[in-house]
Each structure stands twice: as structure tokens, then as C-alpha cells.
Amino acid sequence: MTEAATRPVTLPLARVRPLDPPEDLARWREEDPIRPLAYPDGHQGWLVTGHAAARAILADPRFSTRIDLLHMPIPQRAAQFRSTLRRPGFFLRMDPPDHTRYRRLLAGQFTVRRMKRLEPRIEEITRDHLDAMEDVGGPIDLVRAFALPIPSLVICELLGVPYADRKKFQRDSAVLLSLDSTVEEVEAAMNDLLDYLDELVRRKRAEPDDDLVSGLATDTDLTDEELTGVTTLLLIAGHETTANMLALGTYALLRNPAQLAAVRDKPEVVEDAVEELLRYLTVIHIGPVRAALEDVEIDGRLIRAGESVTLSVSAANRDPERFPEPDQLDVTRHAGGHLTFGHGIHQCLGQQLARTEMRIAYPALLRRFPGLRLAVPPEEVPMRTNMAIYGVHRLPVTW
Amino acid sequence: MKIVADTGRCIGAGMCVLAVGEVFDQSEDDGTVVLLVPEPPASMAGAVRQAVQLCPSGALSIAESPEEEEQDAGDG
Numbered sequence: 160m161t162e163a164a165t166r167p168v169t170l171p172l173a174r175v176r177p178l179d180p181p182e183d184l185a186r187w188r189e190e191d192p193i194r195p196l197a198y199p200d201g202h203q204g205w206l207v208t209g210h211a212a213a214r215a216i217l218a219d220p221r222f223s224t225r226i227d228l229l230h231m232p233i234p235q236r237a238a239q240f241r242s243t244l245r246r247p248g249f250f251l252r253m254d255p256p257d258h259t260r261y262r263r264l265l266a267g268q269f270t271v272r273r274m275k276r277l278e279p280r281i282e283e284i285t286r287d288h289l290d291a292m293e294d295v296g297g298p299i300d301l302v303r304a305f306a307l308p309i310p311s312l313v314i315c316e317l318l319g320v321p322y323a324d325r326k327k328f329q330r331d332s333a334v335l336l337s338l339d340s341t342v343e344e345v346e347a348a349m350n351d352l353l354d355y356l357d358e359l360v361r362r363k364r365a366e367p368d369d370d371l372v373s374g375l376a377t378d379t380d381l382t383d384e385e386l387t388g389v390t391t392l393l394l395i396a397g398h399e400t401t402a403n404m405l406a407l408g409t410y411a412l413l414r415n416p417a418q419l420a421a422v423r424d425k426p427e428v429v430e431d432a433v434e435e436l437l438r439y440l441t442v443i444h445i446g447p448v449r450a451a452l453e454d455v456e457i458d459g460r461l462i463r464a465g466e467s468v469t470l471s472v473s474a475a476n477r478d479p480e481r482f483p484e485p486d487q488l489d490v491t492r493h494a495g496g497h498l499t500f501g502h503g504i505h506q507c508l509g510q511q512l513a514r515t516e517m518r519i520a521y522p523a524l525l526r527r528f529p530g531l532r533l534a535v536p537p538e539e540v541p542m543r544t545n546m547a548i549y550g551v552h553r554l555p556v557t558w
Numbered sequence: 559m560k561i562v563a564d565t566g567r568c569i570g571a572g573m574c575v576l577a578v579g580e581v582f583d584q585s586e587d588d589g590t591v592v593l594l595v596p597e598p599p600a601s602m603a604g605a606v607r608q609a610v611q612l613c614p615s616g617a618l619s620i621a622e623s624p625e626e627e628e629q630d631a632g633d634g
Contacts, residue, residue, distance in 0.1 A: 218616060266570025266589025271579070273586070495577075495612060506571045506614035514576075 167197035170206065170232040170445070170469060177542045178411055178440065179486060184208050184474040192478075193460045196469055199234035204467035205460070206232070208474035210481035210498065212457055216468060217502035222449035224505055226252045229450050230467040235338045236445065236547070246353075248381070248388020251505060258504065261389065264379050265508055268371055274511040277313070281519050284312050289527045297557030298534035305524065306406035306554070307398065310516055314397030317512075318390060319363060319370025320356075328352060332395045336547040349391075356394070357387045393509070400442060401513045403543065403550030405520055408436040410540060410551055411488060412525070413533055418490045423525035432490035433517045438497035439488045441473035444549040447501060472498040473549075528558035560597050560621045561606065565590040568617035577609035578602065591617060 171181035185208075187194055192209025207213045216222055223229075231237035250261035267273075292304050311329065315322040334340050334348035360372060360383050367373035372390055375381055381389065412419035422432045448469050451462045462468060476497045477485040500507035507513070525531060533540070534555035541552040561581070570589020574582035581602060583592040598606050610618040 218614065262569050263588045263590075267585060267587045268589075269572070270570065270584040270586060270589050271572040271575040272584065495608070502614045504569050504615050506569065506573075508571075511572050511576070 167195040167203055168206070169197050169199070170471075172233070172445070172544055174542070174544065177540075178414070178488075180441070180444070180471070180473040180477060184471055185477065188474050188478060193458055193462075196232060198230040198232055198237075198467060200230055200237060202230040202467060204230055205462055205469065207468060207470045208478075210475040210478035213470040213472060213475040213498055214502050215457065216449060216470060217447070217498065217505075219455070219503070220255070221452050221455050222468065223254050223452050224252055224258075224447070224449060225254055228452075228465070228467075229448050231446075231448060232467075232469045233338060233445055235340070246384075246388050248385040248390075249392055250389070251392060255504065262504070262508070264375065264381070265389070265393075268374070269508055269511055271511050274515045277317070277512070278515060278519065280316070281309075281313055281516055282523070284309055285520050285523045289523060293527070298555050299557070301409060301554040301556045302402070302406045302551065303553075305520075306409070307402040309405065309520055310401035310513075311398040313512070313516060314394060317371055318393060318397070319368050319372045320359060320390070320394060324355070327355060328394060329398075332399055335395065336399060338545045338547065352391055352394075353387055356390045357383065360386045360390060396507075397509055397512070399548050400507075400509075401516050403442045403548050404436065404440065404513070404517060406554045407440050407442060407550040408517070408521060409524065409531075409556075410533075410537075410554055411436065411440060412521070413531065413556075414537060415488050418488055419525060421490050422521055423529065426522065428491055429518050429522055431493060432521070433514055434494040434497065435488065435490050435492055436517070436521075437499040438476045438482065438494040440549070441476045441497075441499050442549045443499060443501075444473050445547060446470060447472070447505075470498075472501070530558045531556055532558065559600070559603055559606065561593055561610075562619045562621050563591045563593055564617045564619075566617075567615050569615045571614050573612040573614060574609040574618060577612055578605045581606060582609060 171183050174181055188208035193205060193207050193212050196204050196206035198204055207216060250258050288305050288309055292299055311325055312322050331348040331352040334344050360376060363373040364376040367377050375386055375389065412422060421428050446469050448467055450467050451464050453464045455462045476499060479485050481496065482494065500510040534557040540554060543550045543552055568590040570584060572584055574591055575584055581595045581598050583594050584590065585592055607620065610620055
């Protein structure tokens with residue numbers, strides 16, 4: 160191990176090529192998959208870029224996800240997180256046994272079988288949006304017309320949040336996920352969203368409907384405050400992530416015509432294609448971050464109690480030791496084992512919903528518009544480098 | 559091959575169901591794993607091993623049993 164390899168670095172976000180992680184990450188993964196990282200608050204912690212090490216740490220109960228223990232690798236995120244996510248119901252930021260209580264209450268609502276039952280409705284929603292695109296005609300922004308509304312509508316119906324209120328929560332969640340937002344803006348957006356959903360939770364408790372929030376209100380011991388937190392988390396996570404996968408995935412396929420043709424023309428590759436797009440694009444482009452609860456030795460590195468570890472899943476998903484020719488988008492490979500949904504007890508609760516949506520939406524879009532193409536030069540598509548979830552801000556397309 | 563499922567560790571991610579739906583299912587109450595076929599035939603061994611490997615919480619393991627194992631077919 161050279162001295163240069165152990166010198167602390169800061170986490171890069173800027174990309175040379177929009178679909179590949181920052182170049183330094185690949186070099187560091189080769190040199191030293193667990194290396195020192197300088198955190199903007201002065202903390203000296205770690206950056207993990209190797210797949211095996213990232214996977215092991217995500218599954219290791221000696222690492223915590225509690226926000227009060229974490230140092231964040233991006234300065235804006237640190238301030239934003241501290242002011243928002245330490246609230247009742249935000250189980251993503253809890254360790255067992257607190258986390259277990261929430262996960263148990265929710266996991267039954269997101270099973271593979273339940274998500275399968277949603278397929279006809281998701282197909283219908285997708286069809287409606289494709290019809291509307293056809294009526295309006297191109298060029299059109301695919302984010303606004305397709306990628307954002309489909310998962311938004313699906314999660315609204317599942318939770319029981321009125322879709323008519325989408326302007327409000329889509330605006331708030333955009334502020335919450337922007338690295339350009341000030342702490343004040345983040346606090347205001349979070350309070351606005353919490354007030355709105357608190358009101359919704361009270362309404363569901365008084366007059367339960369046939370939806371997830373009503374079910375949690377009537378069948379569990381969650382307090383109003385806890386249930387409001389849970390609903391906030393599910394609403395944000397439920398549409399931003401899939402929306403960005405749909406838009407960025409379409410952009411990636413448009414830039415790889417042979418891969419696009421396979422997804423469009425071969426129904427049998429769709430399942431693998433979705434996993435490969437999840438791996439290749441890794442819209443979770445910062446972190447996740449964990450803090451060691453005790454001294455832990457991994458691959459000869461001693462991570463001391465209290466030290467933060469940033470797990471670059473975008474780098475880990477391009478690890479050639481796990482995925483041959485990792486920088487190639489190959490929709491026919493078996494990309495299972497990617498870390499885009501995480502690993503360990505916090506692995507994405509809604510992943511089966513996200514898969515169901517993507518398996519329906521990508522081929523439906525490509526089959527409806529076989530001539531789909533970018534309406535601007537590819538380098539003019541604005542990338543979400545400044546957002547917690549990577550993707551495209553807009554995707555002008557025509558057909 | 560006999561599958562051992564620790565429902566106390568399971569977080570209901572559904573990766574096993576996704577990998578081998580004929581062998582694994584999930585409880586609709588808390589999403590935890592339900593073994594449909596606790597002792598799958600050799601023909602399914604590869605897929606089952608993959609499911610065990612994909613499990614995010616380490617709730618699944620495989621007990622390779624000798625020929626003369628006792629016949630109390632476990633339900634996990």
C-alpha cells in the first residue's frame with residue numbers, strides 16, 4: 160500500500176461521462192477499496208468502493224445508521240440531515256430493535272405477491288400516460304410526462320395520499336433532495352410536508368379507507384407522529400427513486416440502441432434488464448453512510464468505534480471482481496447482487512414495487528414509441544449531479 | 559438439501575421469493591419468509607443457493623444432510 164493511496168481524499172461528485180461514476184472512484188477501488196476519507200466537518204473516516212467490503216459492512220450489525228452518530232461526506236447533506244431526519248417514524252435512521260418494529264409492520268405490505276397484484280393497475284396507469292403523450296405529441300419532457308407521474312400516482316394510491324396534492328409534495332421532496340437547498344429551505348419543506356401528512360394521518364384515523372396509511376392507523380400501535388414520519392419517508396422514497404430510474408434508464412437505452420432494441424423486442428430479457436439498469440446507473444450516487452459502533456477490522460483495515468464509513472454503491476456496482484466488464488451496459492447479463500437497493504436489514508423496503516413499475520414501464524414506453532429519440536443533443540440533457548438521487552432533471556424526447 | 563430459515567432475522571425483502579418463487583413465499587402479515595418446499599430437490603439446488611446468497615439479512619442457510627437423516631421433515 161503506497162502512501163498516496165492512504166492519504167485522505169474527499170468524496171467527488173462531478174462526472175466526466177454522465178453514466179459513469181466519478182473517475183477517481185474507479186482508481187481508488189483498484190488501489191485500495193477501503194481508504195481514508197476526509198469528511199467536511201473535519202472528521203476522518205472511510206470510503207469503501209469495493210463490492211465485497213461494501214456488502215459486508217451493509218450487513219454488519221456493528222455498523223449503525225443513526226443520524227446522530229454519522230458524519231456526512233457532502234457538506235450540504237450534513238446540515239440538511241441533522242435538521243430533518245431525527246424524527247419519530249424515520250426508521251431508515253434507526254438500529255434494531257427500534258428499526259425492527261417498523262420493518263415488521265411494513266414488510267407485509269410490500270411483498271412480492273402484493274406487488275404482483277398491483278400489476279394490472281400499474282399497466283393501466285402506464286397506458287394512460289402513454290396515451291396522453293401520444294395526444295400531445297413530441298417533443299415532450301419525459302420526466303414530467305412519464306417518469307415522475309407514474310411512480311407518484313402508484314405510491315399515492317398505495318398509501319392513500321390524494322394525487323391531486325402532488326404539486327405540494329413533489330415540490331417539497333425536490334427541495335429535500337437538492338444539495339443546493341439551504342438548511343432553512345430544507346426545514347421549511349420538511350415542516351410543510353409533515354404538516355400536510357399529519358393532517359392526512361388524522362383524517363385516515365377518523366375515517367379509514369382501503370389504503371396503507373389507514374391500515375397502519377387502525378391495525379398498529381403507531382402514534383400519529385410515528386405514522387406521519389413513516390408516511391413521509393414512504394412518499395418521498397416511493398416516487399423519487401423510481402422516477403429517476405425510469406428517466407435515466409431511458410436516457411441510457413437511447414444512447415445504447417442495441418440494448419434498447421433488446422428491452423423493446425425481447426420480453427424475456429426485461430427482468431435482467433431492470434437489474435442491469437439498477438446496477439449500471441446506481442441512482443444512489445452518494446453513500447449510504449454508516450458509523451462503527453465498535454472497533455471493526457475489515458480486509459486489514461481497522462475502523463475504530465465512532466468512525467463514519469461512506470459506502471459508494473455506485474463504485475461497488477462497477478467492481479470488476481464482482482461484475483465482468485462492469486462499465487458495459489449489458490441488459491442480458493445477470494446483475495443480481497448489485498447494491499443499488501442496499502444490503503442488510505435496511506435493504507430497500509419498496510424494491511419489489513420499484514421492480515414491478517420498471518418491468519412494466521420501460522418496455523411499454525419503447526413499444527408504444529419505436530421511434531423514440533432524444534429531442535436535444537445528449538450532452539444538453541441536464542444531469543442531477545446536485546441531487547441526493549442521481550438522474551436527469553429533464554429528458555426532452557420525440558418520436 | 560434442507561433450508562433453514564430464521565424468521566427472527568428475516569426483514570421481508572422478498573429476494574428469495576424473487577429468486578425461487580416455487581420454494582419461498584412471504585407472510586402477508588410481516589413479510590417474513592415462508593418455506594413452501596423446505597427440502598427442495600437437487601434440481602433446484604443452484605437456484606436455492608443463489609437465493610440464500612442474495613438474502614440481505616442472513617436469515618437463510620442450508621443444512622446439507624447425510625443420507626440417513628432423521629425423517630422429521632422440518633418446516634423451518
